[in-house]
Amino acid sequence: MPNKQSRELYLLERFLPALLENQPYTVLQPAPPLPDAIVEIDGRKIGIETTTLIANGEISRREGDQDKILNEAQKQFEKQCQMPLHVSVSFAESANWHKINRQQIASFVTDIVIRSISEVKELAQYKSYFSIRKDRLSHDYIRSIGISYSDKLTIPCWSPITSFMVPDAPVDTIQSIISRKSKNLQGYLSGCDEVWLLLLETGSPSSYYDGFDKLNEHTFTSSFSRTLIGRIPNGEVIELQTQSVTNSPESHS
Structure with a gap:
């Protein structure tokens, strides 16, 4: 298995017990256009697309x-x-x-x-x-x-x-990532019943933020069933409030 896929699966599995409320599951890593992982639980196939939350490319x-x-x-x-x-x-x-x-x-x-x-x-x-x-x-x-x-x-x-100022979680960047990933939703859904999006805050200076509690003040536009942030440094999962433009069944708030 390539290193990138191994790393993605490792990071995802850190959060799966909390996301699935400790229910038994199996996880697969399919090929594109399907999402990064498909979790089978209670006869359902849940696709999970992961991406890194990096706001400061500089x-x-x-x-x-x-x-x-x-x-x-x-x-x-x-x-x-x-x-x-x-x-x-x-x-x-x-x-x-x-x-x-x-x-x-x-x-x-x-x-x-x-x-x-x-x-x-x-x-x-x-x-x-x-x-x-x-x-x-x-x-x-x-x-x-x-x-x-x-x-x-x-x-x-x-x-x-390195010394750096810790900014608040970047609302605009988070929305931009969600919107970009939402464009691939139909491909993701071709092999599973629903799809979740998991953004990973890695803890490196380019991906380290504060003020995640302030995200509760925002409603993001997302076509995913669940849109989440996984904070790798402390193992915390944050679920974002979302609405879908089309008000499809994939919306969640």
């Missing part, structure tokens, strides 16, 4: 750039030194991420890490544990770098630290 692209920078920095470091380090890098979000030289930034990070390690080689605990932090770095894209080592750990981890 942040998503920046996350990708930061991951690529650190992947490259780790490769450069490990060509010179085989230490399973935990390296955390705080990036400057205000920098111009439209014009970046990932290779150059990665080399800067690698150089800081190597020089920092050389500074602590004389410490008595060097071979068992050390922790280093480099702040106020004179670099347009890097604020600080944290480096730690423990002989108890064997897997390296180089990860970005």
Whole structure:
């Protein structure tokens, strides 16, 4: 099974017990134009289409750039030194991420890490544990770098630290996703009795929101029987109030 399908099924199954009120069920992953999953319960086939709730594509692209920078920095470091380090890098979000030289930034990070390690080689605990932090770095894209080592750990981890404002759940974007997915409803219904739409809030900076309680103040236009948001970080399921333009049986409120 392809990784994308495996991931979709894994995320969906986190929410199925709550959605189906712990009733026994079986789940299948059909091919298009059917929805991502079909759940059979009490003799009925319920299609569930899933999609990721990402409102800020700019942040998503920046996350990708930061991951690529650190992947490259780790490769450069490990060509010179085989230490399973935990390296955390705080990036400057205000920098111009439209014009970046990932290779150059990665080399800067690698150089800081190597020089920092050389500074602590004389410490008595060097071979068992050390922790280093480099702040106020004179670099347009890097604020600080944290480096730690423990002989108890064997897997390296180089990860970005990003600061971001948490916006309220984006009503307009949610409606746009619902409307886009609703266009495929007839194809989804060709193999099941009804279809639900599940939007997934993944918890990454580009898909992390607050104010979900305020969504109760809105009625969304949707042709799905149920339109839901699955909050992966806390396992919460939110059902949106909806109405159908055609007032078809697929409407739910």
